Amino acid sequence: MPALTRRHLLSATALVAFSSSALGRSLTGSLPWQPNEAYPPQLVRPGGWYFLTADEAAMVDAIVTRFIPADDLSPSGKDAGCTVFIDRQLAGPYGTYEWLYMKGPFSANPLPTQGIQSPLVPQQQYRQGLAALAAHCRDQFGGKRFEQLTGDEQDGVLRAMEKNELQLGQLKRPLLDAKMFFDLLLQNTMEGFFADPVYGGNRDMVGWKMVGFPGTRYDFRDVLANPGQVYNKPPVSIIGRPAWNGRPA
Amino acid sequence: MRRAALLAATLVAASMAGGTARAEPDNYTEAARGRYLTVLGDCMACHIGPDGQSLAGGHLLETPFGKISVPNITPDNDTGIGRWTADDFHNAMHNGKRPDGTHLYPAFPYTSFTRMSRADNDAVLAYLRSRPAVENRVDRDTLPFPFNIRLLMAGWNWLNFTPGEFRPDPQRSAEFNRGAYLVEGPGHCGLCHTPRNLIGGDRDSEHLQGGALQGWFAPNITADARLGIGDWSQEEIVAYLRTGHTDRTAASGPMAEVVAYSTSQMTEEDLKAIAIYLRERGAAAPPAPPAVSAEDPRMRAGEAVYADTCAACHVGNGSGVAGMFPRLANNQLVRQDDPTGILRVVLQGSRSVATPEAPTAPAMPSLGWRLNDQQAADVATYIRNSWGNAAPPVTPDQVRKMREVVADRPG
Structure with a gap:
C-alpha cells in the first residue's frame, strides 16, 4: 500500500468534514436481509492429511x-x-x-x-x-x-x-x-x-x-425459569447433534 | 456544482409543470377514486417500473408457461397507454383484449377485473392519465412457443373465462357484497389463492382453496378452520391485512407485497368487508389427515432440530412471540397439504412486511445451509404435526426440489 501523503490526508479529512450528513444517518424501513443469506463455516475436509506428513x-x-x-x-x-x-x-x-x-x-x-x-x-x-x-x-x-x-x-x-x-x-x-x-x-x-x-x-x-459447555445454543429462557435445576441438555454443534439424525446422543 | 444544481432545479420545475398540466382539475374526484381503485387492484405489485415508483412496468412475471413481461401503463404515448381511449381500457379490463383486438394473457387478471364496473374502469384510467408519462419500452414477446401465440387465448377464454360485471346478492348484507366485489373483482385474490388447472385456468370447484405459484404456496382462504381463515376473527383478518402482522402470523413472500402496496392502504370499512365476505362465504378444504405420531422417528428427529434451531424464537411450545415471531401452534399456514410455504421459509429465510403500523418487519434467517434434506423434512413434519397441527409428513425429496426452487429465486 502506498504511503499516506499529505494530500491524501487533507482530502480525506475534507471528505469527512463535508459529508457530515453521512455520519449521522437515520435508517427507516426494514433491517437488511437477503434471501438465502448465510455464512456457513467451511466443514472439515474428510480423510488423509492436508499439510502434515x-x-x-x-x-x-x-x-x-x-x-x-x-x-x-x-x-x-x-x-x-x-x-x-x-x-x-x-x-x-x-x-x-x-x-x-x-x-x-x-x-x-x-x-x-x-x-x-x-x-x-x-x-x-x-x-x-x-x-x-x-x-x-x-x-x-x-x-x-x-x-x-x-x-x-x-x-x-x-x-x-x-x-x-x-x-x-x-x-x-x-x-x-x-x-x-x-x-x-x-x-x-x-x-x-x-x-x-x-x-x-x-x-x-x-x-x-467434559466441561458442560452447551454449544451453539443461544436461548436459555426455559432454563432460567427453573433455577436450582440441573442443566442436562446435550451440547449442539454448528451443524447439529446426533439426535437431529435420529441417533442417540 | 452550480450547473448541476441549476439542471436539477430545472428538471424538478419541468416535471412539476408536466404533472399539473396532466391533472385536469375537473376530474380530480374521479382520479382520486381511480387512485384508490389501483390500490385495491394492487397494480403496483406487477406494473412497478424500474424507478420503483411509477407503473412503467418491465419486470418479468414468472408463470408455469414462461416469463411474461409486464407492460408500461403510464400515459406515455409510445411506450405506455397514452393513446388508449376509455373504451380501449375498459375492453382490456373487461374482456382481456388490447386495442388492436389481440388477446392479453390472464397473468393480467382480467378474469377478476371483468367484475369491475365501467365507471370504476374509467376512474382507474383517469388516475393513470393523471400520472407522469414514463418512457419505458417493454419487450412484450418473452413467452416461449407456443404460448407466444396470443390467439391461443381465445380458446383459453372459452374454457376459463366468463366476462361479466359483479352482481350483488340481494340476500346478503351490503358489507358482504362489498367484500365479495373487492375479493373477486379488483383484489383478484383468486389469482394466487385458487389452484390452477393444467392450462392455468382457475379450478373453479376449489375457489380460494389455496394455490402454488412462484415457488410459494398461497394458502386456503375459505372459512375452513383447519386450513383457511375460519379460526380467525374479523379483527384478526383486518389487522393482518392492514399491518401484515398478527399474533398468529406475518405476511411474507408475495403476500408481503400485497400488504405493502394494497391492503395496508385500504380503508377500515373495506378491510372489514373483506373479512366479513371471507368468513361468511363458506368453508371448503380436504378432510384433516391423522397427525403423525409423536413417537415416529421423523418426529423425534424433527423435535431435536426444532429445539436447537427454531425454539429460541418460536418457543418450545410453538407459541411464538406476539408481533415478532409467528406462532406455529394452531397455524393454518404450516399445515397446508402442500408444504411449499414452510419449506421455502426454512430453507431460504423470509422477511415479513413493514407497514406504517408495524414497521419492524422481523426476518428469519436462511437455514438451508445448516439442515440437510432429511433434517429439514423432519423439522417441517414435526412443526406440521405438533401443538394441534396435523398435516402430511414432508419427504427429503420435497426438500431437495425446494432447494432447486430457492436457488433460482433471489427473493
Missing part, C-alpha cells in the same frame, strides 16, 4: 495424547481429533498467517504485550519444529522416534521444551525455540479439543461434554 502426524498424535491422555474424563487428544484439527488449520489460512502483518522487526525478547514475533508462519514452525524435535529424539534415545518413546520419556521431552531446556537444532528466537513451539502445540491442542466439531477436533463434542 504421515510421520509428522504420528508425532503430533503422540504429543496431543500426552497433553490430553485418555482417562475417565475424556478420550485422548488424538481420539478427539486434535491432530486432524491442527492439520486442517495448517492447510488453511491459519497455516500461513494469511491475515497477519508479517514484516519485521521481530524481537527475540519481546514484551508480553507484543504478541507473536516469529517471522515463521505456523506451517514453517510445525515443519521445522517437528523435524528438529525428531532429530533430538533420534540423537538422545538411540534412534527412536518421539512416538516410540515411553509415556514418561515423552513427558520428559515435553517438560524440557516447556522449560526451554531443549535445543531445537539450529532454531532460536525469534524464529522458534522449544518454549515457543511447546506453547504453540499446547495452544493448538486446546483449540482442537474445544473448537466446534465442524473443524475436525472435539469429536462428538467430547470437549464440550
